[in-house]
Structure formats: structure tokens, C-alpha cells
Amino acid sequence: MEKLLEFRGIGKYFPGVKALDDVSFDLYPGEVHVIVGENGAGKSTLMKVLSGAYTADAGEILLEGKPITRNSPRISEELGIRMIYQELNLVPELSIASNVFLGHELKKGFFVDKRAQEAKADELLRDMGIQVDSRTLVKNLGVGTQQMVEIAKALSKNAKIIVFDEPTSSLTDSEIRELFRIIELLKQRGVGMFYISHRLEELFEIGSRVTVMRDGKHILTEDIKNMDMTRVIEGIAGRKIENLYPHTRKEAGEALLEIRGLSGERFEDVSMTVHAGEIVGVSGLVGAGRTETMRAVFGIDSYRTGEVFVDGKKVPKNSPEKAGRMGMCLLPEDRKVEGLALPLSIRENSVISSLKLLNPGGIVKRAQEKTKVQEYMDRLSIAASTMEKLARFLSGGTQQKVVIAKWLMSKSRVFIFDEPTRGIDVGAKSSIYELMDELVLQGAAILMVSSDLQEILGMSDRIYVMSGGSVVGEIDGSEVEQSMVLNLAFSNV
Ligand SMILES: Nc1ncnc2c1ncn2[C@@H]1O[C@H](COP(=O)(O)OP(=O)(O)OP(=O)(O)O)[C@@H](O)[C@H]1O
Ligand SMILES: [Mg+2]
The missing domain is CATH 3.40.50.300 (P-loop containing nucleotide triphosphate hydrolases)
Structure with a gap:
């Protein structure tokens, strides 16, 4: 051939x-x-x-x-030659048909022939076995369908x-x-x-x-x-990884994070407890309300009723700053938008959350700071020639590693990780798991949302399963089997 x-x-x-x-x-x-x-x-x-x-x-x-x-x-x-990126390049306010033919419109005389475009786009979609009207506006489609539109667009130009x-x-x-x-x-x-x-x-x-x-x-x-x-x-x-999930069970201590009956826009009556020394997984399908719940717990979004406690003290609503001062941190799902300052360097990004820790009394101990940053760069194998490299020039996954380093270096005790290893290479994954294990060994509590079932099963002491905005089950990590988690995750859909 x-x-x-x-x-x-x-x-x-x-x-x-x-x-x-x-x-x-x-x-x-x-x-x-x-x-x-x-x-x-x-x-x-x-x-x-x-x-x-x-x-x-x-x-x-x-x-x-x-x-x-x-x-x-x-x-x-x-x-x-056509590229389909993770960040899609469609115009939300236009219909599927207009998007498919954007830049190579079908014309009748001087005018765009909308009818012809719609007919042709419908044909392309039908051909791909997708049931959606090509007059639908792109902004009303889910991410998955938007990607299909990108593919239809590629096919319309005979990719x-x-x-x-x-x-x-x-x-x-x-x-x-x-x-x-x-x-x-x-x-x-x-x-x-x-x-x-x-x-x-x-x-x-x-x-x-x-x-x-x-x-x-x-x-x-x-x-x-x-x-x-x-x-x-x-x-x-470039090396053997014997055990991707190094998690060892520790003696669980006092309750560090307590979520009691939290209800909000996309979640209902959610209660969870995480003890010192514990990694607790939150499983469920995409759309189960996990990210929304975590954002509310940390105070990024609001909630209607319920309470959150860190170390027995009530966390005020709507204030990530206060939650942070109380020892909580959230590694957000959408890290590029929420976790990283693109114009700043790796070093500056990493130390933002731990400045106080490294610089007692406000004095910048640059040398100490650099040693710490270098340690994390090495452990997570952050691909950059120098720690002064600006975040916006890093590869997608390397940017994520910087955000993770930033939180791992902070002096938090309660860590909420939302999809911590998405987009991260397998070598660094195992290092992140090791670091998580070290954190709980030192008495931290970790709540980890993940769609990666192997990761949930491999790392969790306990697992909450969410579906349709509610907690539908709690499973002990040592006796769990994949099918139990899956059965629960699908229970409410
Ligand atoms: N515009 C740029 N300026 C400077 N360095 C860059 C630029 N674009 C990429 N690099 C560097 O080139 C190298 C390769 O990056 P690339 O984005 O191709 O990695 P990747 O394999 O796609 O990684 P990932 O799995 O994280 O997406 C990295 O060291 C990155 O920092
Ligand atoms: Mg890449």
C-alpha cells in the first residue's frame, strides 16, 4: 500500500x-x-x-x-489535512450547518445558499449516524456532539x-x-x-x-x-513502573473534612467525610455533579443549604480565600483557566500558594524557594529547561503538572483533587500517586474526583459514588470491585 x-x-x-x-x-x-x-x-x-x-x-x-x-x-x-483539538474551534452562535461550511460556503450567485448547506450538512451527519438537525445552534450541543461537528466539517472538505x-x-x-x-x-x-x-x-x-x-x-x-x-x-x-498505585492503607485519624447535606444547583443533599490519613475517591459518570459539588465545597460556587467543616470549624460560604486559610485547597478540573497564571514562570506559579510557608515573616528566601521548586520539578519530571520558563510556553500536560506541584507544595491539610491525572503522562502519574501517599502519611486528607476507575480503585481507602447529583453509595476501598462502582454509577441515569 x-x-x-x-x-x-x-x-x-x-x-x-x-x-x-x-x-x-x-x-x-x-x-x-x-x-x-x-x-x-x-x-x-x-x-x-x-x-x-x-x-x-x-x-x-x-x-x-x-x-x-x-x-x-x-x-x-x-x-x-485536518486537526481536531481538545479545545474546539466552532462558532457557538452559528448553526451546525454554518459551522461546517464556514470558510468554504456553498453559494448561489453572490449569496450563501443556506438550504443547500443544511441539506449537505444533514447528509454528512446522517452518514456518520448522528441524529441532530443541522440547523441547531452549536452552543446548544454537548462537547461530544461539537466534536462530531468538527469531524463533519473535516469530511465536508474531503479530509x-x-x-x-x-x-x-x-x-x-x-x-x-x-x-x-x-x-x-x-x-x-x-x-x-x-x-x-x-x-x-x-x-x-x-x-x-x-x-x-x-x-x-x-x-x-x-x-x-x-x-x-x-x-x-x-x-x-523510559523505565519500568512496577506498581502504578503505591497506596498503602494508613490508620485513619480524626475527621478533617465534613460535608453535611449540601444542596445546590446541580447536587442534592451531599454528605461526605474524609479523615486524616485517608484518600477518599469520588466516582461517577461525567455529569454526575461531582465537579459542581467540589466547587461549592471550596467556595467557588454557592450552595442553598448544608454545611462544610474543616477540622471541626465551619467553612464560610463563597470564599475560596477563607477556605484556603483554613487549610483546604482545590485542584480544579479546568486547570488552564483556573489554576495557572500563563504570563508567570513555573517558579512563580508553583510558589504562589506556599509563599508564607517558604518565606516566614515575609522575607523572600529565594534560594530555599528554588530548591523546593526544583525538587518538585524533578519528581514530576516537569519538561522545561529552566524554572523561569513562562507557563504559556509549556505543553498542555506540563502546565497541569505545575498546578499540581503548586498545590502539593502548599501547606494545606485537606486536598480536593478533581481529575488529578487527566492529560498527565504515565510516569508522572505514578509520582503524583506517591506524593499523595506521602501527604496522607503526614496526616492530610484527600478527596479525589476521578473518571479513571483504575485510579479510583487503586488509590482509594473509601469510595463515594455519585449519580444524578446525589451520593448513591459508599464502598470500602479494600473490598471493592469494579462492577460495584459501575453498577452504582449507572443507577440513577
Ligand atoms: N511556543 C513555544 N515556545 C517555547 N517552547 C515551546 C513552545 N511550544 C512548545 N514548546 C516546548 O516544546 C516541547 C514540546 O511540547 P509539546 O506541546 O509538543 O509536547 P506534547 O508532547 O504535546 O506534551 P503534552 O502531552 O503535555 O501535550 C515542550 O518542552 C514545550 O515546552
Ligand atoms: Mg500536547
């Missing part, structure tokens, strides 16, 4: 980083080529070179055997190659199933796909081949059928 695409010796440099170093591999029609690697390995950068958003400093790209001599986002689109960069990180389980069904369809039509993900189980589900990247270099490309999870993990982390 003829190659659809080939990277030959691609190099890309940013100040102080070799983001891509002599990268070569290829793509066949009808193949799902999964690309995995640590945060900052260069995956997104390579795809941005392909899309023409970045210009390579070395090497060439061949499309169907012919070198792409000039590239730009417009040119790559015309060549049939030969579609790139998915972490497409599933904010999708519900059923939306993921839907996406995989469509990917299967595209495969049969001969579309070649690059698929980037940190959810390694996905690779075995939809992948044809896998490429591992590390430090900007190509490490291996292999048929999925010749790979197993252990080899994939070793390839990514």
Missing part, C-alpha cells in the same frame, strides 16, 4: 529546547496511528508542523510521496488525514464510544488518522500502530498487536 504521509527527519527548536529532533515515521490510509509520550515529548508540536502552524527547522513531510514544500494552516487544509490531539479528555463515556464508532467508519473509508492520548487503554481499542516519542525524539513505531501495556509504559517513561 502506498504511504499517505511521511515525516523525514523533522526538527523544531524553541529557545532552549529541541522540541523535535530528527523525527521520522509514516502513516498509511485507513490507519489509526496512535502517538504517545511524556508531557512535553513533542507530540503536539509535530502535529502543528504538519498543520502548518509551525515551520520545521529541519526535515521534510511527504504527502502521497510528494514533499510539501510550502505549508500554512490554509495550505494543509487544502491538501486534506485525507485527520489528527486527534487528546480528543477524549472531556468526553463522557458514551461520547467516547460514539467517537470510536466514527473513527472506525473513517478507517474503512481510507482516512489516515493520528491519534494522541494519555489514556493508554484507548490505544489497544482503536489503534493500528503506535509511535512512542520521548524528549523530542522518535523512540519506536510498532504494530499494536506486537505491543502490550508494559512495553508501552516502559517506552513512554
